[in-house]
Amino acid sequence: MSNRTWAEWHAEHERTLADPHGFLAITSLNFLDATPRRFPDAPGEWSTGPDGVVVDLAQGESLTVDGAEVTGRHSFGVLPERGGVFPAFGDAVIEVAKRGGFDIIRPRHPSNELRLRFRGVPAYEPAEKWQLTGRYVPFDEPRDVTVGAAVEGLEHVYESPGRVEFEALGTPLALTVFNGRTPGSFFALFTDETSGVTTYAANRSLAIDAPAADGTVTLDFNQATNLVCAYTDFATCPLPPAENRLPVAVEAGEKIPYERQP
Incomplete structure (x- = not known):
């Protein structure tokens, strides 16, 4: 994704957040x-x-x-x-x-x-090194995964069809993925070593397009987004499954919103 294309994507995301009934x-x-x-x-x-x-x-x-x-x-x-x-x-x-x-x-x-x-969402400058190639590995059968929520005492259950394996900063990694908005696509909820430092502590989300015939997928962490609980206390957002806590610093995507900064 070029810087111009990323800027257009980011601006559209900000417009959606700022919708009169968003x-x-x-x-x-x-x-x-x-x-x-x-x-x-x-x-x-x-x-x-x-x-x-x-x-x-x-x-x-x-x-x-x-x-x-x-x-x-x-x-x-x-x-x-x-x-x-x-x-x-x-x-x-x-x-x-x-x-x-x-x-x-x-x-x-x-x-x-x-x-x-609302004055927009701070984010890292897009970098090619965070456009990664991974491999989708389906489970034998889809699994129901129970995760916590931004509201204490609440739980969410998502069906997971499999996981995506990839490498970042020389470290082999994997993400449990859930079914995305379009057929065959996925999304992953994750935290990493930047969480609570430069990015929102509880979670971020990454949309992943449907895999190619050989299982290859692209993970563009430049498009890692905050969930709405990053902005408002009136959200019921899901938290990542424990295995999606990445032991690397993903210095890409959206940062802690201005509204949550000291």
């Missing part, structure tokens, strides 16, 4: 239970149960769901893990989702101070 717009993280509760940054009383998430809207309150205005009692049904919907009110939306087996709501307000103060 993660920087989240104003609270609320775990729902059977007791209806009202939150200061969202209309209605919210609860969940065997039939899924329900909101009871008082007189004068409404939400827009799939383009239609709803009032009174509305059921969102049972949501799939890592799925969610985004009903709107005014210039804000409410993320209604399931994370780690728990139903949550996260209101997202464009006027949130964290979003308004």
Whole structure:
């Protein structure tokens, strides 16, 4: 990837973070239970149960769901893990989702101070030495891997089809990978010797394109990104599996966000 292409990729990533209803717009993280509760940054009383998430809207309150205005009692049904919907009110939306087996709501307000103060993401200058070639080694059968989360007491389960073996700074290394957003692609959660020093302590993520026919993959650590827990305390991000703690300093990709620096 040329410096120009990297700069365009990085700028697009920053634009996504700064979206009016992106993660920087989240104003609270609320775990729902059977007791209806009202939150200061969202209309209605919210609860969940065997039939899924329900909101009871008082007189004068409404939400827009799939383009239609709803009032009174509305059921969102049972949501799939890592799925969610985004009903709107005014210039804000409410993320209604399931994370780690728990139903949550996260209101997202464009006027949130964290979003308004956002000034981009610091990163290492791209370097060719961090564009590495690796080899994908599939497991005999995909494995469910349980990992921790940025929220204490929460766990995530991801299916892992295999691992990627590679070498960096003369050290043989490997990463357990999870299925990516496009068919055949992967992503890896990892930490390394820069974590907590120049890069975010808890995790970074690396997207990996589908392997070639011979199993060859490219790992471009220049595109290692922060997860959203690097910016906001209202995130439920997964942590890397223990074996993905790399014993080398990956001086590439995104650094500790300005918002988390002293």
